[in-house]
Structure formats: C-alpha cells, structure tokens
Amino acid sequence: MIDIRQLPNLTIEQKDFVDRFYDQFNFAAAGSGLNRHIANVEPVLFEGVIAASEFTVYAATKLYLCFDFVAVYDGGSGTANAYVLFYNENNAINFVTQNNSIAYDSIAPAIEYQKNDTNIKNIYFSRIVQSVYNYMKFIGYRITLD
Amino acid sequence: MTVVTQHIANLPYLNIEQKILCDEFFKRFDVGAGAAFDVVNVEPLFYEGAIAGSEFLTYDANKLYLCFDIYIGYSAGATAAAARTIRFYDENDVINLCIQNNSIAYESIAASIFYNSNNMNVKNLYFSRFVNQLYNYMKFIGYRITY
Numbered sequence: 001m002i003d004i005r006q007l008p009n010l011t012i013e014q015k016d017f018v019d020r021f022y023d024q025f026n027f028a029a030a031g032s033g034l035n036r037h038i039a040n041v042e043p044v045l046f047e048g049v050i051a052a053s054e055f056t057v058y059a060a061t062k063l064y065l066c067f068d069f070v071a072v073y074d075g076g077s078g079t080a081n082a083y084v085l086f087y088n089e090n091n092a093i094n095f096v097t098q099n100n101s102i103a104y105d106s107i108a109p110a111i112e113y114q115k116n117d118t119n120i121k122n123i124y125f126s127r128i129v130q131s132v133y134n135y136m137k138f139i140g141y142r143i144t145l146d
Numbered sequence: 147m148t149v150v151t152q153h154i155a156n157l158p159y160l161n162i163e164q165k166i167l168c169d170e171f172f173k174r175f176d177v178g179a180g181a182a183f184d185v186v187n188v189e190p191l192f193y194e195g196a197i198a199g200s201e202f203l204t205y206d207a208n209k210l211y212l213c214f215d216i217y218i219g220y221s222a223g224a225t226a227a228a229a230r231t232i233r234f235y236d237e238n239d240v241i242n243l244c245i246q247n248n249s250i251a252y253e254s255i256a257a258s259i260f261y262n263s264n265n266m267n268v269k270n271l272y273f274s275r276f277v278n279q280l281y282n283y284m285k286f287i288g289y290r291i292t293y
Binding site: 007009010011014043044045047048049067068070072073074075076077101102103104105106107112114115116117135136137139140141 | 159160161162163165166167169170171174228229231233234236241242243244245246247248249250251252254257259261266268269270271272273
C-alpha cells in the first residue's frame with residue numbers, strides 16, 4: 001500500500017497536509033471499526049461530469065486526499081450562484097469554493113453570476129455537493145478507512 | 147512502449163500531481179501491445195501561438211495530449227457574445243472538462259451581459275482536442291501521445 005508521506009517531491013504544504021492527515025486518520029488499530037485507520041490508498045485521476053460521480057457520495061469509510069481540484073461550468077451567466085461544498089469525515093461541511101464575477105441586471109432585476117473555474121489544492125473531503133458546476137478534475141488519492 | 151512511458155512517469159522533477167497524472171494516464175492508455183490502448187510514441191511539445199488552425203483542435207482516435215500547463219488568451223475587449231469557454235474532449239471525443247474565466251458587466255443600454263475574457267489556465271490534464279470559443283492565442287507544455 002502506498003504511504004503518501006514517503007513520496008518524493010511533495011511540496012512543504014503537501015508534506016504538512018499529508019502528515020497531519022495521517023495523524024488524524026491513521027492512529028487506530030487495523031479493523032477497529034473506528035474509521036481511524038488507513039486500510040487502502042488508491043491514486044485517482046478524474047476528468048468528467050460531476051453528477052453521479054463517486055465524489056458526490058458519502059461513505060464513512062472513504063475520504064479523498066486531494067492535491068488538485070478544479071470545478072468548471074460549461075455555459076454563460078445566470079442568476080444561480082455557483083459553488084462547491086466539501087464535507088468532512090462526519091459528513092459536515094468543512095470548506096467551500098467559488099469563483100464568480102457578478103453583474104446586476106437592472107431590468108430583471110437580479111444579480112447575474114458568471115461561473116468561472118474554481119480551483120483548490122491540498123484538501124481532504126468525504127464528498128462534494130455542487131451548485132451549477134457540471135465538470136471537474138481531481139488528482140489525488142481515494143483513502144479507505146476501517 | 148514501456149521504455150518511453152516509464153521515462154515520463156519517472157522523470158525526477160515531476161511534482162506529485164504530475165506523477166499521479168502520468169501514472170494513471172499510462173495505466174489507462176498503455177495497456178500493452180495488441181490492446182486497444184498501447185502507446186506507440188511520446189513527443190514533448192511546447193507551443194505558443196494562434197489557436198486557429200493548430201493541431202489541438204483536431205480529433206484523432208490515436209492521439210492524446212498529456213498536458214502539464216495550458217494557457218488560453220484573448221487579445222480584445224468585452225463584447226456581448228456568450229461566455230467564452232474552452233471545452234476539452236476525452237479519448238472518445240466526449241467533453242470531459244471545460245474552463246472559463248470571464249469578468250461580466252451588465253450594459254444597461256444594450257440590456258445585455260458583456261463578457262471580458264481573461265486568461266484561462268489549467269494544469270495537469272489530458273485531452274484529445276479542444277473546442278475554442280473566441281479566444282485566439284494559447285500556450286501548451288506537455289506531450290503528444292500516439293497510441
């Protein structure tokens with residue numbers, strides 16, 4: 001099984017990130033059922049549709065250790081705000097990312113959001129919930145806990 | 147093409163994102179001789195220039211780009227045209243990613259949204275081709291993969 005902490009060429013941010021991740025999720029005995037032991041590590045490269053992807057599904061035994069996440073929208077401006085919510089190991093929101101330019105349409109009247117790419121690096125999460133964004137890229141690892 | 151593919155995936159200065167990208171790319175597209183995916187050539191590619199007429203716009207079932215860095219630029223101001231998006235396509239010629247980076251303003255006399263097309267950048271991805279809306283220049287650093 002890959003030990004991400006031992007990989008060469010981690011930046012200092014990634015090294016801190018990975019070390020703390022292991023401190024937090026790899027201290028219990030194997031098979032304890034506490035989900036605080038890393039049972040498997042799988043590299044993941046994903047480019048594609050967010051809807052129905054594995055990243056939208058919560059599992060208490062699954063986390064993503066993410067080095068690079070990009071969410072994008074294929075379309076023009078509209079009145080809906082675009083963002084991505086990240087959830088932690090307890091299925092509670094722990095981060096959000098968005099990158100909108102806005103304009104006020106005085107005839108509608110309403111705020112129009114331009115849903116530009118949003119990018120975040122070095123983050124862990126159990127699942128995401130997206131508003132508006134429809135494609136994503138992920139580079140990192142799928143972590144299975146037991 | 148084991149020698150070449152191992153060479154890329156084992157380049158000493160790859161960062162961890164690039165390492166995962168390369169490892170997973172070759173795991174997926176270099177299954178072995180006689181398989182549907184067998185990498186037969188890898189060419190380093192650096193490009194700065196016009197998007198129109200460039201090779202990146204053309205789909206070929208035997209060609210992919212393994213991209214470490216792509217920038218898209220536009221050399222004019224805001225207009226009321228629709229949002230400017232670059233759509234990337236996968237090995238099956240299906241959209242798998244897109245990028246856009248527009249600043250917008252509402253023009254009350256024309257009564258429409260105006261888009262200003264800022265530079266767009268994405269790193270560490272693969273694609274077979276992309277479709278361009280409006281942007282006119284680009285920079286690419288990566289590899290052309292033939293399989």
